[in-house]
Amino acid sequence: MTILDTKLHVPHVRNKLLVERPLLIQSLNEGLNTKLTVLTAPAGYGKTTALGEWLQHCSCPAVWVSLDRHDNDLVQFWRYVLAAVEREYPDLGGGINSHYDNLISGVFEPFLAELQNGFACISGELVLIFDDFHLIELASIHASLGYLLEHLPSNIHLYIASRSELPFPVARMRAKGELHKIVIQDLRFQLDEGGRYLHGSMELSLSDEEVLQLVTCTEGWISGLHLAALSLKSSEDPSRFIIEFGGQHRDISNYLLEELFQQQSEEIQNFLLSTSVLVRMNRSLCEAVTGLGNCQERLDKMDRLHLFVIPLDEQREWYRYHQLFAEFLQQQLRHKYPDKWAEAHGNAARWLENHGLIEEAIEHLLTGGHYAAAASLIELHLLDLQLKKTLLHRWVNMLPDAYMEMNPGIQCFLIKTMAGAGEVALAEAKLQVIQDKLSDPMWQPWVNSILLMASEIAMYRKDIKRASEYLEVFERHAPEGSHLQMMTGNVFRDTDYETLLAFINDLHEGAGYFLKWIKVWERKENYPFVGYFYRAYSEVLYEWNRLEEAEMYVERVLQQKQMEPYGRILVQASITAARISRAKGNPGRAFELLEQVKPRINSPDKQVFMRMLDSEKASLSLLEGYADEAGAWLHSCGLKSTDNIQMNQISMYIHLTKALAASGQASEALRLLDRLYRIVEGDRPHDKIRVLILQSVLLYQKGDAPAALMKLEAALHLAEPQGYLRSFIDEGPVLVKLLSEYLYMRQHSFIRSSSEVSLIYIKRLVQMMSIHADGTMQLVPLLTKQEKRILEMIEQGWLNKQMAQQLKVKPETIKSHMKNIYKKLDVNSRLQALQRAKELRVL
Incomplete structure (x- = not known):
């Protein structure tokens, strides 16, 4: 995303036009004693000018963001905020950038938690200014700011x-004294301020009665006084103007703007009207819109005349109109000259597109009614725009149905988005309508895309047979494949699933499907789409504990050059390969695989993929007993059990539950697992089994054996028909003990199973897990180095006082450490702590 530097500049304040307003400056200063200061008033009351003038007196560092309607996108909004802050503190954004994937998914807490941590590290105070916030209408931005x-x-x-x-609640802030409000009464000119402005800034010779008349009629409205002053400057009879102004015109703004506009030459009027459609403008853009030359001279002249033109940079290259003036001009142009309105927007769009400002170009095309061109430009840039769902949907909703039907690409995008968002039935219905049009020549180039989409929707339906049938037709139409297959191979979308196993209810059927298409596609010279199937088939083989075969298939992803451009596939394959390496008794190689892939990722969403790898590394660290590394991840990852969890983040949050449990937060981990279960229980058996197993382990560790056995039995019931093994083996000794207890109780009829889980399957799991137990660790509590040292000293018979002297700390500190150890190990005495630590191999 291109950051427009002019949006981060403090708007230029003309010192000549300023009136000293010590009371307003004092009121703005009072905001430095609160979290939030809100300036609320209609257009033209000088909110922007007041803030700009105040910053000239303010000793605190300040950053500025000028907002517009294009910023109604959660990612874009916070990118601009961070860019503004980084202008003052360049190093602040390093760790924050890694959390943009959450914003893409609509989850703002991890990003903002890092931003708040960055703010807390700033020495001294910082002023952050959002101008024109009323243009932000997106509820998720309102919630994130709250x-x-x-x-x-x-x-x-x-x-x-x-x-x-403000559209978010601030009553609590007001009650706590954290909110300062500045309203119309504070912003409007008082009589003496209006007089100084008219006499000094605008250089008008007016009597006290005339000043009183103007200030009273405008009610201190600053833009109204400015408009009146401009009109007076060119009026042949100022006294008559003031009398008529005061007595006849109720709509002061329209009257004054009309008066000001009519006083300009026809050339300036035409220039003002044509350029009013621009959010910001420079010489080149104005020349493209108006078809005139020497536009810099016109801009300079309007600046000198104070025609509501605001410079956006010190060089005076970029300008914008005051919103009040722009709205008036746009109304004039749109209603009086609709053809020129459309032409100006079309010209602006062409310039913006040629300069790479695609989003602004699309806005102009849609606003100007150039729907065909807008639809074509959206379709052309769908790949780059696909992550901006809010923006895309708003644009698509602005397109009349007739233009939608003329652009197959946009319709395909909508159908894919619907399917990914869970609206599968609606997506299927729209797809059927499209399939009926495939004989139309316009749709012929999209046949392959539609077949792929039909196969994908069948997968969402868990209908593997039908998905394969669509692929067979696709293969006949496009034996060389399609670029659309790899459209998201190097990006992260919140509608993507993290594994194809999410689409599978039957592992045996899924394995046959994956292998069938591997055999078809691996013979082709360049067919990277096969990488998804290599990885998925490897996952199935891994689950069945066929490790050598699993490794062979996943290594094809990591070794084939055709996969190199696709970060998403490389990351997913590296995670699977790491799990296989650890299962084969080589955890060192597993860590290497997770690190070695990082330099190979060349993706706009690299930080997203890095976080996926880091979460997997934290899980691996827990299994290997590296408590400090896992603890560091837990405190830096920005994830919380209350986050809004997307379908493609299940693994990351499963890792979070393990880290929470290992840090002594078992109750919090169980609450998160309950949330995860509700997310996956409908149609995600693979993830459902993983969650149930973890629930059983944590419940057992907390001493709730009956509940643990119930969760375990539910997992076994789902897992046995599919031959699941590794999901159990990987959880280690505690699960071995729980399974053994379950087996014993079943064999001796202490419990009656209604799930028909066979004793043969349970015995097989216990036997395999016993073999692997020496190389597998359960969720090891995160004990600090000091806590481990204290445990070792307890084992050697040291007393608290002796340990305090040896470690050079107070006895109270030793007691505090002991409380933490008891909590993390879920014990109540030294003896229990030692026994538990030995069971977990902490000692």
Whole structure:
């Protein structure tokens, strides 16, 4: 995403036009004692000018974000905020950037937690200003800003300028004295300020009565006074103008703007109207829109005339109109000259597209009614725009149905989005409508895409047979494949599943499906789509404990050059390969695989994929007993059990449950597992089994054996028909003990199973897990080095006082460490702690 630097500049304040307003400056200063200061008033009351002037007096560092309607996207909004802060603190964004994947998925807490940590590290105070916040209408941005304010460090002061009241609750902040409000009464000119402005800034010779008349009629509205002053400057009879102005015109703004506009030459009027469609403008863009030359001279002239033109940079290359003036001009252009309205937007779009500003170009095409061109441009850039779902859906909703039907690519995008969002039935219905049109020549180039989409929707339906049938037709139409197969091979989308096993209810059927298409596609010289199937088939073989075969297939992904451009496939394959290496007794190689792939990732979403790898590495660290490494990940990952969890984040949050449990937060881990279970229980048997197993282990560790056995039996019931093995083996000694207990109780009829889990299957698992137990660790509590040292000293018979002297700490510190050890090991005495530590191989 291109960051427009002009949006981060403090708008230029003309010192000549400024009126000293000590009371307003004092009120703005009071905001430095609160978290949030809100300036709320209609257009033209000088909110932006007041903040700009105040910053000239303010000693605190300040950053500025000028918002517009294009910023109604959660990722874009926070990218601009972070870019603004990084102008003042360049090193602050390092760790924060890794959390953009959560924003893409609509989850803002991890990103904002890192941002708050960054703010807390700033020495001194920082002022953060959001201008024109009323243009932000997206509920997720409102919610995220409310969350930020709730946890904002005391050294950060947020100032928001808006035409409307804030759309998120601030009553609690007001009650706590954390909110400062500046309203119309504070912003409007008082009589003396209006007089100084008219006499000094605008250089008008007016009597006290005339000043009173103007200030009273405008009610101190600053833009109204400015408009009146501009009109007076060119009026042949100023006194008559003031009398008529005061007595006849109720709609002061339209009257004054009309008066000001009519006073300009026809050339300037045409220039103003044509360029009013622009959010920001420079010489080149103005020339493209108007077809005129020497536009820099026109901009400079309007700047000198104070025609509501605001410079956006010190070089005076970029400008914008005051919103009040822009809205007036746009209304004039749209209603009086609709053809010129459409032409201006079309010209602007062409310039913006040629300069790589695609999103702004699309906005102009849609606003100007150039629907065919807008649809074509959206379709052309679908790959780059696909992550901006909110923006894309708004654009698509602006397109009339007739233009939708003329653009197959957009329709395909919508269907894929619906299917990925769980609206499979609706996607299927729309797909059927499209399939009926395939004889139309316009749709012929999209036949392959539609076949692929039909296969994908069949997979969402868990209908593997039908999915394969569609692929067979696709293979006949496009034996060389399609670029659309790899459209998301190097990016992260929140609608993507993290594994093809998510589509599979029957591992045996899935294995046959994967192997069938591997045999078809691996013979082709360049067919990277086979990489997804290599990895999926490897996962099935791994689950069946056929490790050599599993390794062979996943290594094909990592070794074949055709996979190199696709970060998503490389990361997924590396995770599977690491699990296989550990299962084969080589954990060192597993860690290497997770690190070696990182330099190979060349993706715009690299940070997302890095987080996936780091979460897998943390899980591996737990299994190998590297408590400190896993603990470091737990504290830095930004994930919380209350996050909004997407379908493609299940593994990451399963790893989080393990880390929480190992850090002594078993209850929190169980609550998270309950949430995960509700997410996957409907149609995700693979993940459902994993969650049930973890629930059984944690419940057993907490001493709730009956509940643990119930969860275990539910997992066994799902797993046996599919031949699941590794999901159990990988959880280690505690699960061996629980399974053994379950087997004993079943053999001696202490419990009656209604699930028909066979004793043969349970015995096989116990036998295999006993063999692997020496190389497998359960969820090892995260004991610090100091806590481990204290346990060792307890084993050697040291007393608290002796340990305190040896470790050079107070006896109270030793007691505090002991409480932490008891909590993490879930014990109540020294003897129990030693026994538990030995069971877990902490000692």
